[in-house]
Amino acid sequence: KHIVVIAGDGIGQEVTTVGKQVLDRIAEKFGHEFTYDEALIGHAAIEATGSPLPEETITKSKQSDAILFGAVGHPKYDNDPSAKVRPEQGLLGIRKALGLYANLRPIKLFDELLQASSIKPEFLQGADILFFRELTGDVYFGEKGRKDDGDTAYDLMIYSRYEVERIAVKAFDAAMTRRKKLCSVDKANVLESSRLWREVVQEVAKRYPEVEVEHQFIDAAAMLLIKDPRRFDVVVTGNLFGDILTDEASQIAGSMGMLASASIGDTTGLYEPIHGSAHDITGKGVANPLASVLSAALMLEISFGMKAEAEAVVDAVDQVLKAGFRTRDIADSNTAADLILGTEAMG
Amino acid sequence: KHIVVIAGDGIGQEVTTVGKQVLDRIAEKFGHEFTYDEALIGHAAIEATGSPLPEETITKSKQSDAILFGAVGHPKYDNDPSAKVRPEQGLLGIRKALGLYANLRPIKLFDELLQASSIKPEFLQGADILFFRELTGDVYFGEKGRKDDGDTAYDLMIYSRYEVERIAVKAFDAAMTRRKKLCSVDKANVLESSRLWREVVQEVAKRYPEVEVEHQFIDAAAMLLIKDPRRFDVVVTGNLFGDILTDEASQIAGSMGMLASASIGDTTGLYEPIHGSAHDITGKGVANPLASVLSAALMLEISFGMKAEAEAVVDAVDQVLKAGFRTRDIADSNTAADLILGTEAMG
Numbered sequence: 012k013h014i015v016v017i018a019g020d021g022i023g024q025e026v027t028t029v030g031k032q033v034l035d036r037i038a039e040k041f042g043h044e045f046t047y048d049e050a051l052i053g054h055a056a057i058e059a060t061g062s063p064l065p066e067e068t069i070t071k072s073k074q075s076d077a078i079l080f081g082a083v084g085h086p087k088y089d090n091d092p093s094a095k096v097r098p099e100q101g102l103l104g105i106r107k108a109l110g111l112y113a114n115l116r117p118i119k120l121f122d123e124l125l126q127a128s129s130i131k132p133e134f135l136q137g138a139d140i141l142f143f144r145e146l147t148g149d150v151y152f153g154e155k156g157r158k159d160d161g162d163t164a165y166d167l168m169i170y171s172r173y174e175v176e177r178i179a180v181k182a183f184d185a186a187m188t189r190r191k192k193l194c195s196v197d198k199a200n201v202l203e204s205s206r207l208w209r210e211v212v213q214e215v216a217k218r219y220p221e222v223e224v225e226h227q228f229i230d231a232a233a234m235l236l237i238k239d240p241r242r243f244d245v246v247v248t249g250n251l252f253g254d255i256l257t258d259e260a261s262q263i264a265g266s267m268g269m270l271a272s273a274s275i276g277d278t279t280g281l282y283e284p285i286h287g288s289a290h291d292i293t294g295k296g297v298a299n300p301l302a303s304v305l306s307a308a309l310m311l312e313i314s315f316g317m318k319a320e321a322e323a324v325v326d327a328v329d330q331v332l333k334a335g336f337r338t339r340d341i342a343d344s345n346t347a348a349d350l351i352l353g354t355e356a357m358g
Numbered sequence: 359k360h361i362v363v364i365a366g367d368g369i370g371q372e373v374t375t376v377g378k379q380v381l382d383r384i385a386e387k388f389g390h391e392f393t394y395d396e397a398l399i400g401h402a403a404i405e406a407t408g409s410p411l412p413e414e415t416i417t418k419s420k421q422s423d424a425i426l427f428g429a430v431g432h433p434k435y436d437n438d439p440s441a442k443v444r445p446e447q448g449l450l451g452i453r454k455a456l457g458l459y460a461n462l463r464p465i466k467l468f469d470e471l472l473q474a475s476s477i478k479p480e481f482l483q484g485a486d487i488l489f490f491r492e493l494t495g496d497v498y499f500g501e502k503g504r505k506d507d508g509d510t511a512y513d514l515m516i517y518s519r520y521e522v523e524r525i526a527v528k529a530f531d532a533a534m535t536r537r538k539k540l541c542s543v544d545k546a547n548v549l550e551s552s553r554l555w556r557e558v559v560q561e562v563a564k565r566y567p568e569v570e571v572e573h574q575f576i577d578a579a580a581m582l583l584i585k586d587p588r589r590f591d592v593v594v595t596g597n598l599f600g601d602i603l604t605d606e607a608s609q610i611a612g613s614m615g616m617l618a619s620a621s622i623g624d625t626t627g628l629y630e631p632i633h634g635s636a637h638d639i640t641g642k643g644v645a646n647p648l649a650s651v652l653s654a655a656l657m658l659e660i661s662f663g664m665k666a667e668a669e670a671v672v673d674a675v676d677q678v679l680k681a682g683f684r685t686r687d688i689a690d691s692n693t694a695a696d697l698i699l700g701t702e703a704m705g
């Protein structure tokens with residue numbers, strides 16, 4: 012299997028190094044051969060080539076069997092709203108170029124981290140949510156621009172039936188292999204694009220009579236996710252609402268540093284931590300690499316169909332946590348100082 | 359003072375009855391005279407007149423000194439995405455017709471409710487956030503519609519400099535009277551309308567050198583709100599992001615049933631619980647009326663400048679909670695059964 016590593020910006024570099032080490036260890040243990048290539052994206056790519064997504068990165072990605080992705084972003088651009096070339100264009104561009112329309116974000120709490128969250132353990136125990144976030148449509152990719160001499164700015168939130176249907180089908184298929192519950196999140200009481208979303212999900216639902224379906228408005232969903240996370244099994248939603256809900260849901264798993272994601276479409280899959288470039292801790296060697304490690308596990312399972320290998324990785328994470336080891340973000344006041352590890356040691 | 363009561367749908371009726379009783383008690387105690395009128399909105403208005411916002415409701419509202427609002431919404435429409443006339447159009451319409459561009463949503467935890475939340479008390483204690491949600495722009499009011507024979511649906515997310523500036527000024531002014539911290543929430547790494555938002559907030563910030571300003575992306579903000587609610591003082595954001603964040607923030611206050619809001623513009627103010635019509639508990643007499651009561655307190659303070667009167671109401675709520683009384687939504691496993699009250703008794 013040929014894997015392209017796109018480390019990107021900030022802690023992306025540090026954490027994918029660990030993700031890749033874990034893949035190597037798996038190859039060794041299970042007798043596989045993984046070959047690697049590297050490619051540029053984001054701020055790193057802008058610095059080197061002027062573009063956040065060089066053509067070469069797309070070509071290499073298309074030719075690979077899977078992509079291990081780090082993060083993109085740089086504070087320089089965040090504080091300069093007028094910048095025309097931005098690191099995030101690299102990530103949005105590769106999602107679009109590879110047709111990665113389904114972003115799977117599993118939210119599962121490792122028992123050992125029950126105390127790491129700001130949410131009470133009795134609300135968390137047993138929570139297990141699989142988000143399907145649509146990834147190549149919505150207000151992310153609709154026409155955007157300025158008018159009135161730059162004094163008015165707009166972004167078109169837009170969905171087509173086809174786009175909603177294919178992500179809904181993926182989500183319902185997944186629900187059938189789980190607890191057979193699906194929650195679709197929209198804002199159909201206000202938005203026309205959400206009304207189309209709801210219509211299509213209702214239609215697809217008819218093909219899955221065994222799945223118990225509910226529709227929630229995004230505001231209510233953002234509240235219920237914290238109030239009662241265990242009520243959710245599979246959640247399917249648009250690009251923007253999915254971005255918001257899954258970051259929020261990171262508190263269910265104790266830390267954003269634990270959350271992996273898989274972006275899939277009809278070809279090469281891309282595996283990526285949910286966390287961003289985190290420039291505040293970049294280069295300090297303290298970033299939690301487990302989201303990248305768990306992203307590698309998703310790659311093994313989804314792109315390579317290597318179930319046992321994926322389980323071995325998840326087990327290893329579990330054992331490390333059971334042994335008491337923590338990175339800073341998942342440590343609590345009871346963690347002994349010598350159990351708090353840096354990125355490399357945790358790897 | 360002349361007050362228009364627009365109770366609307368579902369529990370809106372039950373809770374505004376209590377809100378109005380509290381206003382009457384204040385009038386009696388402090389020697390004011392409040393006169394009332396009623397007006398229709400939402401599903402109730404559709405049933406009676408065919409329109410979710412009859413002309414008469416706008417006229418009465420404009421002629422009043424303040425509006426006590428209940429809720430709008432009906433499950434019938436939620437499950438029928440194709441309905442052309444919808445209860446929510448009444449609420450959106452009145453916000454627009456009265457120019458209510460600033461929605462203030464104070465999130466403050468009553469000490470007695472520290473245990474009612476799913477969030478650990480040590481993360482909540484002392485949390486005190488004032489949200490400024492922009493209320494007459496954004497994707498709520500941009501052009502919306504269908505194309506491709508109905509197979510594509512869109513909503514335009516749009517902001518003008520002027521709209522951002524006036525809400526930013528209100529938020530900064532409020533920050534100056536509080537802890538002098540302001541967090542502006544957008545998605546400037548992806549959206550052009552957010553980039554304009556950030557530009558304008560940065561400009562307005564220059565006029566308030568004493569205020570410490572931060573910008574957060576909506577995804578990060580949704581996470582930080584739960585991870586560390588105390589880091590926020592004033593939060594200013596757009597219509598859609600504000601809708602989501604304030605519902606989520608209800609978990610900081612223990613229950614949505616506790617949260618009041620003020621919608622203000624250049625004329626008559628509208629005072630409204632954050633919770634919706636809640637048809638699942640309508641007519642059962644169990645709805646928590648305290649959000650309506652606290653909305654009445656905001657009316658006294660903001661529209662009528664009656665500070666002592668507003669404080670008397672908040673104190674009364676505090677005392678009732680201290681005495682141990684709870685509605686169902688804020689009761690916990692330690693609440694004795696005879697302390698759990700219905701809507702009327704709580705009033």
Ligand SMILES: CC(C)[C@H](C(=O)O)[C@@H](O)C(=O)O
Nearest residue numbers: 083084099102254547548577
């Ligand atoms: C970096 C940003 C463009 C991206 C997004 O909003 O999709 C990130 O927040 C994510 O969730 O992957």
Ligand SMILES: CC(C)[C@H](C(=O)O)[C@@H](O)C(=O)O
Nearest residue numbers: 200201230430431446449601
């Ligand atoms: C009922 C609905 C249209 C409304 C909104 O989204 O603004 C409500 O959720 C609110 O927050 O007041």
